[in-house]
Amino acid sequence: MNQISQLAFVHPEAKLGDNNIIGPFCYIDKNTVIGDNNVLQNGVTIHTGARIGNGNEFFPGASISTKPQDLKFVGEETTCVVGDNNSIRENVTISRGTASKGTTIVGSNNLLMECVHVAHDCVMGNGCIIGNATKFAGEVVIDDNAIVSSTVLCHQFCRIGGYVMIQGGSRFSQDIPPYIIAGKDPTKYCGINLIGLRRRGFSNEKIQMIHDAYRILYSKGLISEGIAEIRSTLPSCPEIDYIIDFVQSSKRGIIR
Structure with a gap:
C-alpha cells in the first residue's frame, strides 16, 4: 500500500x-x-x-x-x-x-x-x-561508474567515459575518455584514475595496460597514429577495446 x-x-x-x-x-x-x-x-x-x-x-x-x-x-x-x-x-x-x-x-x-x-x-x-x-x-x-565532481560544466553532445574522475570546477567541450582523471584549466588529461580503478577491482596488469595505452595515445601528434600503435603493441582485451572504440567514435574529439 x-x-x-x-x-x-x-x-x-x-x-x-x-x-x-x-x-x-x-x-x-x-x-x-x-x-x-x-x-x-x-x-x-x-x-x-x-x-x-x-x-x-x-x-x-x-x-x-x-x-x-x-x-x-x-x-x-x-x-x-x-x-x-x-x-x-x-x-x-x-x-x-x-x-x-x-x-x-x-x-x-x-x-x-x-x-x-x-x-x-x-x-x-x-x-x-x-x-x-x-x-x-x-x-x-x-558511461557507467563515472565520478564527476562538483560545479562541473559539460557542453552539449559530449561523452564522458566510464571509471573517470573529473575534478571539481572543470568545464569542457570535448569528450573525456574512460579510466582517466581530467582536470586543470583548460580541462586536460591528468593521468589514470589509479585509486578509482583499484577500488573497482582492476588488477595491476589491467591498470598497467590502460596506462600504456594512454601513454602511447597522448605521445602521438595524430590520434590515428596512437590507435595504430596501441593495436600493434598491446593485446586485445575489453578495456583496451573500450578505449579504442571510444576514441574512434568521438565526434567532438577527446581532451588532450
Missing part, C-alpha cells in the same frame, strides 16, 4: 506501483509511471512523461521530467526514464527528451547530489556519482 500525504497531489491518471511514500506538497502529473518502494520527500515534482523504476529516493525540491530548456521543443510527447535505486538529492532537475532522441535516461544506482541538472536527451549509465551543482547540457552521454 502506498503512503500518500493528504497534502500531496497525485493526478488520477498517474500509475503508481506499491509501497511508495509520497510526502507533503509533492506533485505527480498525468502520464507518469512510478514503480515500487520509491520515497518522494516533501516538495518533489514528477512531471508528465516520467517513467520511474523501483527503490529510488527523491529529496526536497527535485523536479523530474521537466519541460526541456530547448527552443526547438514544441510540446511533442517525450519521456524521462529513471532506473532503480538512485539517490536524487535536493533541487536536482532532470529534463525529459525532445524530438531529437525522445527520451532522457538516468540508469540505476546513481547518486546525483544537490542542484545537479541533467538536460534533455542525456543518457546516464549506472553507478555514477555526480557532485553538487554540476550541469550537463543536452544530449550528453555519461
Whole structure:
C-alpha cells in the first residue's frame, strides 16, 4: 500500500506501483509511471512523461521530467526514464527528451547530489556519482561508474567515459575518455584514475595496460597514429577495446 500525504497531489491518471511514500506538497502529473518502494520527500515534482523504476529516493525540491530548456521543443510527447535505486538529492532537475532522441535516461544506482541538472536527451549509465551543482547540457552521454565532481560544466553532445574522475570546477567541450582523471584549466588529461580503478577491482596488469595505452595515445601528434600503435603493441582485451572504440567514435574529439 502506498503512503500518500493528504497534502500531496497525485493526478488520477498517474500509475503508481506499491509501497511508495509520497510526502507533503509533492506533485505527480498525468502520464507518469512510478514503480515500487520509491520515497518522494516533501516538495518533489514528477512531471508528465516520467517513467520511474523501483527503490529510488527523491529529496526536497527535485523536479523530474521537466519541460526541456530547448527552443526547438514544441510540446511533442517525450519521456524521462529513471532506473532503480538512485539517490536524487535536493533541487536536482532532470529534463525529459525532445524530438531529437525522445527520451532522457538516468540508469540505476546513481547518486546525483544537490542542484545537479541533467538536460534533455542525456543518457546516464549506472553507478555514477555526480557532485553538487554540476550541469550537463543536452544530449550528453555519461558511461557507467563515472565520478564527476562538483560545479562541473559539460557542453552539449559530449561523452564522458566510464571509471573517470573529473575534478571539481572543470568545464569542457570535448569528450573525456574512460579510466582517466581530467582536470586543470583548460580541462586536460591528468593521468589514470589509479585509486578509482583499484577500488573497482582492476588488477595491476589491467591498470598497467590502460596506462600504456594512454601513454602511447597522448605521445602521438595524430590520434590515428596512437590507435595504430596501441593495436600493434598491446593485446586485445575489453578495456583496451573500450578505449579504442571510444576514441574512434568521438565526434567532438577527446581532451588532450
